[in-house]
Amino acid sequence: xxxxxxxxxxxxxxxxxxxxxxGVVRMGPATLYGTLKKLVERDLVEExxxxxxxxxxxxxxxxxxxxxxxxxxxxxxxRLSTLVSIANSNLRPGLA
Amino acid sequence: MLYPRDFRDRYGDDLVQTLTDLxxxxxxxxxxxxxxxxxxxxxxxxxxxxxxxxxHNSMALIVATVAMACAGIIxxxxxxxxxxxxxxxxxxxxxxxxxxxxxSMDTVDASRLRRKRLRIAxxxxxxxxxxxxxxxxILGDEWGxxxxxxxxxxxxxxxxxxxxxxxxxxxxxxxxxxx
Numbered sequence: 453x454x455x456x457x458x459x460x461x462x463x464x465x466x467x468x469x470x471x472x473x474x475g476v477v478r479m480g481p482a483t484l485y486g487t488l489k490k491l492v493e494r495d496l497v498e499e500x501x502x503x504x505x506x507x508x509x510x511x512x513x514x515x516x517x518x519x520x521x522x523x524x525x526x527x528x529x530x531r532l533s534t535l536v537s538i539a540n541s542n543l544r545p546g547l548a
Numbered sequence: 549m550l551y552p553r554d555f556r557d558r559y560g561d562d563l564v565q566t567l568t569d570l571x572x573x574x575x576x577x578x579x580x581x582x583x584x585x586x587x588x589x590x591x592x593x594x595x596x597x598x599x600x601x602x603x604h605n606s607m608a609l610i611v612a613t614v615a616m617a618c619a620g621i622i623x624x625x626x627x628x629x630x631x632x633x634x635x636x637x638x639x640x641x642x643x644x645x646x647x648x649x650x651x652s653m654d655t656v657d658a659s660r661l662r663r664k665r666l667r668i669a670x671x672x673x674x675x676x677x678x679x680x681x682x683x684x685x686i687l688g689d690e691w692g693x694x695x696x697x698x699x700x701x702x703x704x705x706x707x708x709x710x711x712x713x714x715x716x717x718x719x720x721x722x723x724x725x726x727x
Contacts, residue, residue: 462562462565462566463565463566463569463570466566478582479586480582480583480585480586480587480589480590481562481563481566481567481570481583481586482551482563482583482586482587482590482591482594483586483589483590484566485555485559485562485563485566486555486590486593486594488559489555489558489559509565511561511565512565513562
């Protein structure tokens, strides 16, 4: 989900995850790259050649969502949204 | 050194870079705290995942187990005492390593049909030494009806196992097609 906003390098992904979860999820480096490895192997994420700025460190590797990755993100978002709707309607039947 | 080789080769530099970034932002103490906690959680997990992915070793184990069982039975039929050692050994290997054998047939990217065929082949192969051990009491010096039935059953299971194995490994792996 952190890559839906655009291409990011590993440390930026860590920061985005921490920020979007309000500090609840704090990934370590190995957790991050282990996850990225699995996503790359499943063709959901790929390495990107594009650099957002020319003065960025050349050694940094950037990652982006593949077409399949974007579709999976969308499907997961829809699924969670449906679950929230169901939970809301069950918990507050009068308001749904 | 703690992580599996392929992980180190692929992401070693990125891990160092991220640690450097973390140290610059949080300070060395807090950065190492986070990295240490991460190490404790991820090292055993990645090591375990690497072990579970070693399907080629497991496939060799299946072939070795079936070969041992076959060699043992043939030895017994032609009167060599080696079979007395090989057949129980094959059974022990099949029983004690059944988890590893089963995992080797459950690869992530294999098609469902491929997995199913290989799983059936594995079950059949593992049952070969068991069938032989169960039929041992009825196998005498002379060929009686029971012995012929037992040998026929064993041969049929062997042929079925080999057939499922060959059809399993020749089934093309499924590929995820992007929408």
